[in-house]
Amino acid sequence: MAAVGRLAGVSQVTVSRALSHPEKVSPDTLQRIRDAIEATGFVPNALAGALASKRSHLISALVPSLTNIVYASFIATFSAQLRSHGYQVLLSETGFDTTSEQDLIATHLSRRPDAMLLTGIHHSQQARRSLLGADIPVVEVWDITDSPIDMCVGFNHVDAGRAVANFLYEQGHKNAATITANDERALRRQSAFSETFTQLSGNAVLNSNTGGPASIGAGRRALAHLIDDTGFQRGAVFCSSDLLAHGVLIEARARGLCVPGDMAVMGFGDQDFARDLEPALTTVAIDRLALGSVAAEALLARLVRPDTKQSIFDLGFKILRRASA
Numbered sequence: 001m002a003a004v005g006r007l008a009g010v011s012q013v014t015v016s017r018a019l020s021h022p023e024k025v026s027p028d029t030l031q032r033i034r035d036a037i038e039a040t041g042f043v044p045n046a047l048a049g050a051l052a053s054k055r056s057h058l059i060s061a062l063v064p065s066l067t068n069i070v071y072a073s074f075i076a077t078f079s080a081q082l083r084s085h086g087y088q089v090l091l092s093e094t095g096f097d098t099t100s101e102q103d104l105i106a107t108h109l110s111r112r113p114d115a116m117l118l119t120g121i122h123h124s125q126q127a128r129r130s131l132l133g134a135d136i137p138v139v140e141v142w143d144i145t146d147s148p149i150d151m152c153v154g155f156n157h158v159d160a161g162r163a164v165a166n167f168l169y170e171q172g173h174k175n176a177a178t179i180t181a182n183d184e185r186a187l188r189r190q191s192a193f194s195e196t197f198t199q200l201s202g203n204a205v206l207n208s209n210t211g212g213p214a215s216i217g218a219g220r221r222a223l224a225h226l227i228d229d230t231g232f233q234r235g236a237v238f239c240s241s242d243l244l245a246h247g248v249l250i251e252a253r254a255r256g257l258c259v260p261g262d263m264a265v266m267g268f269g270d271q272d273f274a275r276d277l278e279p280a281l282t283t284v285a286i287d288r289l290a291l292g293s294v295a296a297e298a299l300l301a302r303l304v305r306p307d308t309k310q311s312i313f314d315l316g317f318k319i320l321r322r323a324s325a
Contacts, residue, residue, distance in 0.1 A: 007036035059087050059299065060108040061117040062101060064183075065213070066093045070241075070269045070288065071119065074141065077292030078117065085300055087114070094119070096183050096213070102127040109134050115299045121145045121152060122184055137302035139295045142286075143185060144314050151302065153295045153313040157185050160284055160317050161192030164266060167319050168236040169200040173264060175235030177206040179222040179244050181214040186240035189268070193238055206230050214240065219247020220254075227255065234262055236325060242267035242274045245281055249324065264325035279323035286317050 001015045008015070010029060018025045018033045025033070059082050063071040079089040090108060094101040102124045108116065109130060115137040121144070123131075131138050131149050138150040145152055168176060176197050180190040187209075194205040208226055210218040219239060226232040239245040245267030252259050259265050259279055267274060270285035294313050301308045 003040055004033060004036045007039060008032040056112045056114055057087050058111060058113045059089050059115050059117065060111070060113040061089050061091045062094050062104055062108070063091070063119050064094055064096050066091070068214075069271050070286075071142075074288040074292035074295070077289045078296045079292075081293055081296035082300070098122070098124045098127070102130075105130055115139070115303060117141060117295060117299070118149075120185060121148065123149075137299050137306075139298050141291055141295050144312055146312070148311055151298050151311045151313070153291060153298060153315065155286060155315055155317045157188045158192040160268075161189035162196045163317070163319060164189075164238055164284060165193045165196035165200065167321075168238065168264065168266065168325065169197060171236070171264065171325065173236040174201045175203055175232070176201070176238065177208065177226050177230075177232050177235060178238045178240070179208045179210065179219060179226075179248065180240040181210050181218070181244065182212055183214075183240065186268075189240060190238075206232050210244070214243040216243055216247040216250065219244035220251040221247075223248045223251040233257065236264040236266065238266050238268075240268055242269045242271040242281060242283055245283070245324075246273070246277060249277060249279075249281070259324055266325045270320055274320075275322065277324070282322045282325035283320055284317050285320050287315055290315055 001012045005012045005015045010033065014025065014029065015033055018030050022030055061075060061078065063075060065071055075091065082089055090111060090113060092104045092108065094104055105127045113136065116131065118138065118140045119142050121140050128149060140148050140152040141154055143152060143154045144156055178190045178193060180186050190207060194207060197205050206226055208222040210222055212218065222244065237248055239248060245265050248265050249259060252263055257263050265281065267281050267283040270283045274281040274283050294315065298313060
């Protein structure tokens, strides 16, 4: 600011006043300061301004994956809505590791965000303590709980798993298997599905955990394992994501199996490609755009009115029946 002041022929105090209260500076002086800022490439210290105003106009957002369309789509809606209200989103990728999330929460809090979005409801105890101590609005998305840190927007994963089990059983399937990525929420859906389907059919469900994130290759390898190592060939396969289900469809075709004749395949997430697969993929849809929009609205409401009462927003889910099941 001292360099800008020298170029504009004003004091550093006047430069500061022009940045924070431009209406208090004469038009001529303000223009000279703006010209000097452009000439020097000066970027105001937002953190210093935040300390003075107690607002950074930054919203932190932590998601497991930046490349997965399931997360990217609701973050796009979330960010757009916040930008329209003068906020910018500081985004980081956590993977599916609570320790990484804990470290990133600490890093983001050091930037003094006005609020924070987290994915899921399971966090380390240290992360929860840090967030409660920060005393800022927090919204947890893609899940719901009766005891959120502050607010949660999502759906019940256990109910989704049970609903899929009922759906596939009602289609006449008596045998089933699951293919699940190594993700806490996916494992909850898998457990609920297996328990419900076993109760309905009297037959144990075969479960395959990929041991890592979802991918087409992981889906192919998991189905190959189920067929080669357990003898599974006829029945329903419930995958924790559409990516895994896509891999299952490829592997089934490579082995000469008919879908849905020999094997019904069901995904989760209703990704953009799901309806265009052959056969079109039966899946569970979550309104991702609504997820991002409601999460943004919840944070904005809390920032304006800290005593806002509603804290749980259950958006539900929908089973989309297509040709694969």
